[in-house]
Amino acid sequence: MEPTTFRNPRMVALALLVLIAGGLSALLAIGRQEDPTITNLFAQITTAYPGADPARVEALVTAEIEDRLTEIPEGAELQSGSSTGVSVSNVELLETLTEDTIEGDLRLLGQSLGCMLYRYLQGDMPLPCDI
Numbered sequence: 001m002e003p004t005t006f007r008n009p010r011m012v013a014l015a016l017l018v019l020i021a022g023g024l025s026a027l028l029a030i031g032r033q034e035d036p037t038i039t040n041l042f043a044q045i046t047t048a049y050p051g052a053d054p055a056r057v058e059a060l061v062t063a064e065i066e067d068r069l070t071e072i073p074e075g076a077e078l079q080s081g082s083s084t085g086v087s088v089s090n091v092e093l094l095e096t097l098t099e100d101t102i103e104g105d106l107r108l109l110g111q112s113l114g115c116m117l118y119r120y121l122q123g124d125m126p127l128p129c130d131i
Helices: 010-030 054-070 099-122
Strands: 042-048 074-082 084-094
Touching: 042 054, 042 099, 054 074, 054 084, 054 099, 084 099
Parallel strands: none
Antiparallel strands: 042 084, 074 084
């Protein structure tokens, strides 16, 4: 009783060749990317106001940040919280936005918050930027 591999070595070689060719074909057909792009849809803004009670932080910092965040039309969800000396605001952008739109919105938000910070540091001085 001889095994099939010894009776038909050409068939075994052909089967191996077909399997190897199919495997290479499948491997080359797989779509892959070395460094996939991951779009960040979330932003967190944490501000410190040392020594202020939560009501004062809410009135002076959190409410102002919320006003700036609601100006972004693509903002899907906004959550804010204030505690003693700290304000935390989270914004989630819509998933249907393009990467350029998200980047532009986050840049505009940063500039807007920078102007707000400048206003608090300078008192009632005019803003250097008008956003």
